[in-house]
Amino acid sequence: MRPSTHASRGEPGLHVVAIARAADVLPFDAIPVALCRVSAGFPSPAADYLDGQLDLHELLGVDAASCYFVRVEGESMTGERILDGDIVLVNRAVEPVSGSVVVACLDGELTLKRLVKDRAGVRLLPGNPGYPTIHVGREQDLVIWGVVTFSIHDHRMRAAVSRVARAA
Amino acid sequence: MRRRDPGEAPPRRLVGLVDCSAFYCSCERVFDPRLEGVPVAVLSNNDGCVIARSAEVKAAGVKMGAPFFKCREELREIGAAVYSSNYTLYGDMSRRVMETLHSFTPDVAQYSIDEAFLAVPTPREAFEGDPEAARLKVEALAREIRQRVLRWTGIPVRVSFAETKTLAKAASEYAKVLLSRGQAPCVCLWRHPDRDRWLAEMDVADVWGVGRRWSQRLRDLGGGTATRLADLPDALVRSRFNVVLLRTVHELRGRPCLPLDDAPVARQTLVKSRSFGEPVSDIGSLSQALSTHAARAAEKLRREGLVAGHVSAFITTKRYGHGPHRSGSATVVLPVETADTGALIRAARSCLGRAYVAEDRDGRPYRYRKAGVMLCEIRPAGTEQRPLFDAGPEVATPERLALMRALDSANQRFGKRAVVFGSMGAPETLRRTREASGAPGWEMRRQRMSPRYTTRWDELLTVRA
Numbered sequence: 250m251r252p253s254t255h256a257s258r259g260e261p262g263l264h265v266v267a268i269a270r271a272a273d274v275l276p277f278d279a280i281p282v283a284l285c286r287v288s289a290g291f292p293s294p295a296a297d298y299l300d301g302q303l304d305l306h307e308l309l310g311v312d313a314a315s316c317y318f319v320r321v322e323g324e325s326m327t328g329e330r331i332l333d334g335d336i337v338l339v340n341r342a343v344e345p346v347s348g349s350v351v352v353a354c355l356d357g358e359l360t361l362k363r364l365v366k367d368r369a370g371v372r373l374l375p376g377n378p379g380y381p382t383i384h385v386g387r388e389q390d391l392v393i394w395g396v397v398t399f400s401i402h403d404h405r406m407r408a409a410v411s412r413v414a415r416a417a
Numbered sequence: 418m419r420r421r422d423p424g425e426a427p428p429r430r431l432v433g434l435v436d437c438s439a440f441y442c443s444c445e446r447v448f449d450p451r452l453e454g455v456p457v458a459v460l461s462n463n464d465g466c467v468i469a470r471s472a473e474v475k476a477a478g479v480k481m482g483a484p485f486f487k488c489r490e491e492l493r494e495i496g497a498a499v500y501s502s503n504y505t506l507y508g509d510m511s512r513r514v515m516e517t518l519h520s521f522t523p524d525v526a527q528y529s530i531d532e533a534f535l536a537v538p539t540p541r542e543a544f545e546g547d548p549e550a551a552r553l554k555v556e557a558l559a560r561e562i563r564q565r566v567l568r569w570t571g572i573p574v575r576v577s578f579a580e581t582k583t584l585a586k587a588a589s590e591y592a593k594v595l596l597s598r599g600q601a602p603c604v605c606l607w608r609h610p611d612r613d614r615w616l617a618e619m620d621v622a623d624v625w626g627v628g629r630r631w632s633q634r635l636r637d638l639g640g641g642t643a644t645r646l647a648d649l650p651d652a653l654v655r656s657r658f659n660v661v662l663l664r665t666v667h668e669l670r671g672r673p674c675l676p677l678d679d680a681p682v683a684r685q686t687l688v689k690s691r692s693f694g695e696p697v698s699d700i701g702s703l704s705q706a707l708s709t710h711a712a713r714a715a716e717k718l719r720r721e722g723l724v725a726g727h728v729s730a731f732i733t734t735k736r737y738g739h740g741p742h743r744s745g746s747a748t749v750v751l752p753v754e755t756a757d758t759g760a761l762i763r764a765a766r767s768c769l770g771r772a773y774v775a776e777d778r779d780g781r782p783y784r785y786r787k788a789g790v791m792l793c794e795i796r797p798a799g800t801e802q803r804p805l806f807d808a809g810p811e812v813a814t815p816e817r818l819a820l821m822r823a824l825d826s827a828n829q830r831f832g833k834r835a836v837v838f839g840s841m842g843a844p845e846t847l848r849r850t851r852e853a854s855g856a857p858g859w860e861m862r863r864q865r866m867s868p869r870y871t872t873r874w875d876e877l878l879t880v881r882a
Contacts, residue, residue: 315568318874319879333882362882
């Protein structure tokens, strides 16, 4: 593109493609810095093998507009290794296919279950034998609020004690 | 409307308006699905007036801005859920909506908390002799935008496209009509079969940019509908009104005159004020309130890279309620422009000292209901005049600037008002927001605020497993 040409979107014959917004391309804090100054001292052998820092936001997809943190209350999903007091990351953009763990809204009430859709119909499965499977009837209103992608569990003793204390 | 001749070239791009429906109410519904179908109203600061109404509340006749105490009964009768405004939540949801729009195109210009314009290139079918196909493509895109925003954020939006921003705004009204007929509120007004009829029926007062003052004069001149306004001669519009209206007229004719992203005017003043939850008479509480407003104003100045030269403070009893009424204010000219919290607090308190009167001639105390701080003579930071005389302890030395940066950084990390100046009051006073305590607090009443679901770990949405 010659500097004197003024390009505009949609002009026939000239195709301008937006690749990305600068703000999206730069990670929020992981801008690699040179490990050493070239001028003085011992040049690090690692200088050529620069890497960014591990970015949890990137791994979990936390920054997406469609991701929400939700707290879990209750024991029906313990078999799925989601425990009472855990935090789950719910992504509303993910397609809720059969087998997904979802936050479902059944007749206005939010519940955390595994979604199953097959020839027998739609069911919400618990992850604990002590809880019933919910068969979703045709007259019921089921909306999937979002799909659970990750869960956060605090393994420290303090958390276990407080759970026990609550049960007592 | 001046008839478009078939030879006229299609526009290179189309402007879309994405407009959230009853935004604050919709935000509340996302996190409490039991509210679906239930009338929802949201109140202004201090639970004073209705600032957001769901469709059901509108239908019940409750007006926008109606004082809460006046429509409380009506709202109770229709079983409405009433909330205090949760701006923290609304701001975050707005960000999410805008980000979702960015997934379609980088050309997004946010216009307000719940509206944005965006631009898309006109589909090539328009240039290949099939404008109808192009229009249908754009309408399909509009539906896709609505779908994705609804899916990712739970917020329902109207999406309307046209050749210009003014026409996109007009099309948005048409989209509301479509919704009431049970269709998706997604429309492309360009080359729409109902376009001419719709613009001929649209009252001139509803055209974006035409205010109440002008609409009557325009009706008298024969420009009482959008179409008639667009047909007025340029010379008449320019001489009887101004160039701003002329731009609106051209936009109605299909010629874009407004840039997508209107550059905001540099800030002239900054006001931070609040009405009190309970009337306040003592200078100590007023001082705390003003110190807090001054601190918030200082934060905003720093955030926007500005400094201020004049500080004013005002206190008022307002004009209703019992007791003697008065308003008082005073201004301090700072020796050097600054955004330093300490300097601005000192100035605000100095103003209060001059503006405060405890009681009237008969000994009855003034019960103040509102206080605020106003900053003027605002300039970009870095353009301050060097002081001729002693500028006080808060001169912008590197250490002082570093202190301000540390203050902002700590408040950002640990939450608003994690670190405060002593003059702003003890933590208990500052936190007395939701408790109905016996002692008077000047913090605003927000008794029905929903949790800050998306910004506080301790206020997350809870789901039963």
